Amino acid sequence: MSTTPLIATGLRHAYGNRPALAGIDLRIEPGDFVVITGASGSGKSTLLHALAGVIVPDAGSVRFGDVSVSGASEEARSALRRTRFGVLFQFGQLVEELTAVENVALPLLLGGMPRRTAEARAGEWLGRVGVAEVAGQVPGELSGGQAQRVALARALVSEADILFADEPTGALDSLAAEAVMDLLSELNADLGATIVLVTHEPRVAAYGRTEVHLRDGRIDTLSSYGQDDVIAQALR
Amino acid sequence: MSTGHVLLGLLSRGQQHGYDLKAGHDALFPSARPMAYGQVYAALTRLRDRGLIEEAAVERAGGPERTTYRLTPAGRDELEVWMSAAEHPPSEVNNPLATKLNVALVAGGPDEGALFLRRQRSAHTARMRDHTQTKRAADATLTQVLAADYALSHLDADVRWIDDALARLGEITREVTP
Ligand SMILES: Nc1ncnc2c1ncn2[C@@H]1O[C@H](COP(=O)(O)OP(=O)(O)OP(=O)(O)O)[C@@H](O)[C@H]1O
Numbered sequence: 001m002s003t004t005p006l007i008a009t010g011l012r013h014a015y016g017n018r019p020a021l022a023g024i025d026l027r028i029e030p031g032d033f034v035v036i037t038g039a040s041g042s043g044k045s046t047l048l049h050a051l052a053g054v055i056v057p058d059a060g061s062v063r064f065g066d067v068s069v070s071g072a073s074e075e076a077r078s079a080l081r082r083t084r085f086g087v088l089f090q091f092g093q094l095v096e097e098l099t100a101v102e103n104v105a106l107p108l109l110l111g112g113m114p115r116r117t118a119e120a121r122a123g124e125w126l127g128r129v130g131v132a133e134v135a136g137q138v139p140g141e142l143s144g145g146q147a148q149r150v151a152l153a154r155a156l157v158s159e160a161d162i163l164f165a166d167e168p169t170g171a172l173d174s175l176a177a178e179a180v181m182d183l184l185s186e187l188n189a190d191l192g193a194t195i196v197l198v199t200h201e202p203r204v205a206a207y208g209r210t211e212v213h214l215r216d217g218r219i220d221t222l223s224s225y226g227q228d229d230v231i232a233q234a235l236r
Numbered sequence: 237m238s239t240g241h242v243l244l245g246l247l248s249r250g251q252q253h254g255y256d257l258k259a260g261h262d263a264l265f266p267s268a269r270p271m272a273y274g275q276v277y278a279a280l281t282r283l284r285d286r287g288l289i290e291e292a293a294v295e296r297a298g299g300p301e302r303t304t305y306r307l308t309p310a311g312r313d314e315l316e317v318w319m320s321a322a323e324h325p326p327s328e329v330n331n332p333l334a335t336k337l338n339v340a341l342v343a344g345g346p347d348e349g350a351l352f353l354r355r356q357r358s359a360h361t362a363r364m365r366d367h368t369q370t371k372r373a374a375d376a377t378l379t380q381v382l383a384a385d386y387a388l389s390h391l392d393a394d395v396r397w398i399d400d401a402l403a404r405l406g407e408i409t410r411e412v413t414p
């Protein structure tokens with residue numbers, strides 16, 4: 001497990017003249033389980049992408065230890081995403097020409113792992129997310145929920161320090177969603193993986209330890225369920 | 237939930253006395269309040285008076301005498317009818333959050349309403365987290381998991397309602413404060 005916090009300062013981002021992030025300061029401690037919630041369009045995906053180095057924000061910085069995520073080159077950011085960060089996009093983004101197991105093995109192959117080892121490891125992760133049976137199918141032959149879990153396996157396969165997951169249960173029924181959330185909770189509790197997860201479902205958010213609730217590109221409420229008795233505070 | 241029907245259901249396993257029925261009830265509903273003996277005997281008397289159960293035997297093994305009961309054919313019919321009938325889905329759901337929101341809007345305005353909704357949201361999400369932990373505990377029974385799921389579904393509906401209300405606070409304020 002990593003001991004490095006991820007620190008975002010003064011994040012602002014707009015698409016054209018439409019602001020998506022309007023000044024966000026956030027510190028994510030190693031080993032935390034952070035959920036980002038908020039209405040549709042409140043900036044959840046944009047924030048996740050900025051934190052994970054998928055986009056470079058217009059202003060502000062994201063630092064991971066002594067690495068400037070937001071200041072790094074495109075190559076440096078994709079290397080970071082291959083090694084330290086695992087990213088699951090809201091809309092899967094599997095490679096259509098590759099089978100499920102090849103998709104999951106991809107980050108390992110890009111990291112230089114021999115194909116046979118990489119595909120064996122990929123097969124194990126497909127099993128852990130509950131879709132071992134689709135290993136040989138291409139994305140066009142998968143259901144929405146299967147594709148989502150294949151994409152999750154691909155984000156997990158590198159056993160990165162931080163998993164960034166955008167709506168990982170959006171296409172799943174409640175039992176499949178529960179299985180995925182149990183798996184993420186185990187990775188967090190047992191392996192100390194830091195998890196940053198976007199969801200619009202309160203039941204999914206209830207797995208988190210810290211909740212960042214966004215409203216119009218700003219943090220509306222930041223709540224942490226540690227020792228603090230949040231109910232007592234709220235009822236005060 | 238009707239205590240009588242629960243007892244009829246337990247008696248469908250075979251003849252039992254009050255103590256067995258209490259233990260059977262408590263095992264079937266581990267998160268409910270344990271059934272008091274007085275409640276068991278009162279319900280048994282009512283069922284017997286209605287002819288749904290009858291005395292099967294009186295045991296006197298050393299201690300006080302204990303009566304065991306069994307279902308009558310009428311009791312079995314009653315159980316069948318009850319089990320197969322759908323419960324009435326509520327046509328109106330009482331929403332104490334809406335009551336408090338409207339009062340907050342009238343007495344304090346939109347800022348007061350928003351403050352209440354945010355606090356309520358935190359309280360709800362913290363409770364949801366408790367239920368999530370309960371159901372993830374290694375020793376949770378499936379009954380406990382399903383009970384937690386039921387509570388979570390209801391709290392989830394409340395949180396979605398809170399978010400909708402927050403998003404439309406201006407409109408609601410205009411409607412309730414003419
Ligand atoms: N690629 C883009 N081009 C233009 N505008 C964008 C783009 N991506 C996002 N936006 C806008 O930025 C704002 C924030 O979008 P974002 O995708 O971060 O929201 P979100 O909270 O993830 O929403 P959802 O719950 O619907 O996924 C929205 O107003 C959206 O329309």
Ligand SMILES: [Mg+2]
Pocket residue numbers: 044045046090166
């Ligand atoms: Mg999004």
